[in-house]
Amino acid sequence: xxxxxxxxxxxxxxxxxxxxxxxxxxxxxxxxxxxxxxxxxxxxxxxxxxxxxxxxxxxxxxxxxxxxxxxxxxxxxxxxxxxxxxxxxxxxxxxxxxxxxxxxxxxxxxxxxxxxxxxxxxxxxxxxxxxxxxxxxxxxxxxxxxxxxxx
Amino acid sequence: xxxxxxxxxxxxxxxxxxxxxxxxxxxxxxxxxxxxxxxxxxxxxxxxxxxxxxxxxxxxxxxxxxxxxxxxxxxxxxxxxxxxxxxxxxxxxxxxxxxxxxxxxxxxxxxxxxxxxxxxxxxxxxxxxxxxxxxxxxxxxxxxxxxxxxx
Numbered sequence: 001x002x003x004x005x006x007x008x009x010x011x012x013x014x015x016x017x018x019x020x021x022x023x024x025x026x027x028x029x030x031x032x033x034x035x036x037x038x039x040x041x042x043x044x045x046x047x048x049x050x051x052x053x054x055x056x057x058x059x060x061x062x063x064x065x066x067x068x069x070x071x072x073x074x075x076x077x078x079x080x081x082x083x084x085x086x087x088x089x090x091x092x093x094x095x096x097x098x099x100x101x102x103x104x105x106x107x108x109x110x111x112x113x114x115x116x117x118x119x120x121x122x123x124x125x126x127x128x129x130x131x132x133x134x135x136x137x138x139x140x141x142x143x144x145x146x147x148x149x150x151x
Numbered sequence: 152x153x154x155x156x157x158x159x160x161x162x163x164x165x166x167x168x169x170x171x172x173x174x175x176x177x178x179x180x181x182x183x184x185x186x187x188x189x190x191x192x193x194x195x196x197x198x199x200x201x202x203x204x205x206x207x208x209x210x211x212x213x214x215x216x217x218x219x220x221x222x223x224x225x226x227x228x229x230x231x232x233x234x235x236x237x238x239x240x241x242x243x244x245x246x247x248x249x250x251x252x253x254x255x256x257x258x259x260x261x262x263x264x265x266x267x268x269x270x271x272x273x274x275x276x277x278x279x280x281x282x283x284x285x286x287x288x289x290x291x292x293x294x295x296x297x298x299x300x301x302x
Binding site: 037039041043044045046047049074076077078079080081082083084085087089110112114116125126128130131132133 | 200229277
């Protein structure tokens with residue numbers, strides 16, 4: 001049973017990124033809906049489906065000792081009554097054991113986060129993150145077509 | 152004004168992939184909501200926001216003459232009253248000018264598609280596609296941690 005109740009998708013999102021920065025698996029899984037249908041795609045990774053698979057992946061990531069600073073920006077909110085989707089940029093600085101955080105963001109990721117309104121508040125049901133080609137940009141220009149850009 | 156009315160998110164999704172395979176820009180943009188808030192991420196590309204940016208990107212992709220065959224599988228449906236999210240695997244075979252379709256899928260992509268219920272039927276409001284690390288898989292194993300897997 002979840003202890004936390006998130007009154008809005010924004011509250012759930014704030015808790016998600018806080019848990020990510022802290023490397024706190026319990027706090028992270030408080031955010032996720034306890035459901036077989038939840039979906040998580042880590043940058044460059046395979047799609048994971050189901051609560052247990054998502055839990056294992058975060059536990060393994062946090063166990064590495066790597067810590068992240070995540071600046072979230074350029075949020076686009078697509079709201080429904082029961083389901084809300086956020087599209088965000090994540091600027092991520094990585095701190096490994098013995099290393100300081102870089103002074104500038106070291107990676108740019110685009111993420112789609114979906115939240116479901118449950119009887120017990122809002123929960124994350126989908127996180128799809130993928131590497132962005134450069135630091136934060138919001139350009140109408142498309143990428144040059146090439147073998148990696150299939151559509 | 153859109154001519155087509157999609158009675159369900161499934162109908163909109165079918166039309167999206169049909170337009171993608173046919174390289175038909177008009178059919179593609181029939182599927183999308185005419186909204187400044189729509190979001191599209193092509194595999195490996197930057198996030199595009201707004202109808203015009205999304206339109207330009209598809210027009211450029213289709214103008215290349217490259218044609219795709221897309222097999223959609225492993226669909227997970229996250230349904231709300233007004234907003235529905237689909238997570239799918241896309242197995243993509245590419246046909247360039249003068250080339251036949253490969254007999255086996257040549258690329259594996261994971262996609263998140265979001266659809267909004269409008270006064271005029273269901274429309275796509277988000278498409279986030281990113282390369283998957285291998286052919287269709289639904290594995291609970293996480294990817295080996297490394298510099299590219301930030302979270």
